[in-house]
Amino acid sequence: MTDRLYIDVHILQTVPPANLNRDDNGNPKEAYFGGKRRSRVSSQAWKRATRIHFAESRDPQDLATRTKRIAAQLAKAIVERTGIAAEDAQRIAGALIKSTGISAGKKEGDTAYLLFYGRRQLDTIVDLVADNATDLATLEAKALDEAVKTLPVREQLQTGHPADVALFGRMVADIPGLNVDAATQVAHAISTHATELEFDYYTAVDDENSADETGAGMIGTIGFNSATLYRYATVGLHQLHDNLGDGKATIDAVDLFVDSFARSMPTGYGNSFAHRTRPSLVAVVVRTDQPVNLVSAYENPVPASRGIVAESARRLATEFAIATDQWGDTPPYIAVCHTLGDDTDDTAQKLAQAFGKNRTFAELRDGLRTALTERVNSN
Template identity: 65%
Template structure:
């Protein structure tokens, strides 16, 4: 029997007045859930924020780049490693990429879509031609095209995936062989309570204006504040398929949990200074399927006593217990780190275990997952 293992992450985070993720009107994104309007932050916004934090823990060589200018990135690397000038490097790089079959964009040197490729994969592609770059630079277009046909360029993009490509996947619609199935799914963050949009009317003063008493400019920014429920799940088996090595898989899980929990979308960051840390992080290892516990908040939380974050934590714990009791799918491992008081702690402990630090949560999870990966 093949065991399918998933790591569910449940996070509660209170954010002050902010505009983390704006819609096409410039206002904070929203959604109706449970019959009321909620604050919402898109999964794409939080995935990018997490990916930007990877750079604090992972060498650039083991990370990816999302770009339309793949040929340009190849040309930079070729020029840095050879005596060729920019024009010669660009010509060879374009020819090197041609056999892969990536559709060209409208602008010269650009692809038709963003391509998520690893920095190490780009370097591996350059390894195929760097040793004979001077020779290739002397070829005419037909000879250069012929010289590239037998090179395993596409193979370089199908192997040795960087951490972020292995986690978030890659889709290339017209070249299915380059697709990488994502090992991580991220839900849209949703407020646990009803949230109304507000607007900050502001003026700016012209410091050099001595004649006019009016404002130099006026404007408004939409914002809201919310306690957000954030959820993500990691498919351990898919991640192992994408990365291969046990140590690489364990490190990827740890990096993602740390980065996802600590990251924050930067929208209007200078105007609101909205960065906070979660008040609760729970990890649940399941052997059946991922389970999003957002139904804990289908009835919006109110806060007559104890605050919305604390009542949200109690609702999350109760929903987890109800789910386990109803379906009988007892998790293989649970762990929680939170900042709530003694009364709430006992309720949370009944559902997720004794509270530990986030570092201890990650360490315990790593040890538990190591057992699956080394069977």
């Protein structure tokens, strides 16, 4: 696929008192935007939440893992496949990883950095040694290294990427051949309005206190805030297709990302705040020129008065409509799903003018899949 195509995802989501993503002091992350302090959730936090959500609809074996312990995982797979002793499998696994040129970590058996790889890619590496694992186990260290040196171990990590590696990419600084260019960019989520950091002072009672004992068994504080967040991400369909090499797999990966990005939530202090909500608005815009983040709609913060999410939605619609008109954009697909009133509501009418009729989330995804399938098939 040679034509550029980007799928922009815009989300408005209100979160109650929470500490989704803490900073080095344990408080919710923040940022200044438009001269005002805003609540912030880092892109890394929401990307991880999205990846974790993938497993709710995909077999974990069809997804990736990120770890320094690839050698240990490989050794475990070799034992399960061949039945050789765990110690022998560890030696073989260590030699296989060494043959790739991946730097060793300080701890024996670890790599120097986290490696993002598909679980089924590990199975293809096991395939290389499964038939002669017993013979390899008898070799001394130097001979073992020589025996596996010519095996195409690195090649197994360069092909057959699962959806999450294809979407989020992989960076291996000392082995550029193992790099995978990310097809997805995720922005830091920020509040559409100004926020202030607050603190929850809490105490815990010792249930086994005697009658004459008073006071708390423990006291502490947790920083929190609440916010209506603007969330944005974009997927480059052309890059995703290059990474996966298959049209249907590419469309499936986009659908997987849109579904999980919308439904996921970072889990920081989840038991303390029970902060899970669903978005009030999800808008999808397919573009042929470049990704466009609409955060400038909130450079002037929404006033902290009644109806923050509704005003945020109206501003998003206005920003999109003006930008589209001024730049002469003609997106091939636009859709919106929201919970902000019926056809008679002012906010809903403004959203309809900008993004089209309100759809269910399932209808939005189905329409996107159809539009992208037609695009991929035409190339």
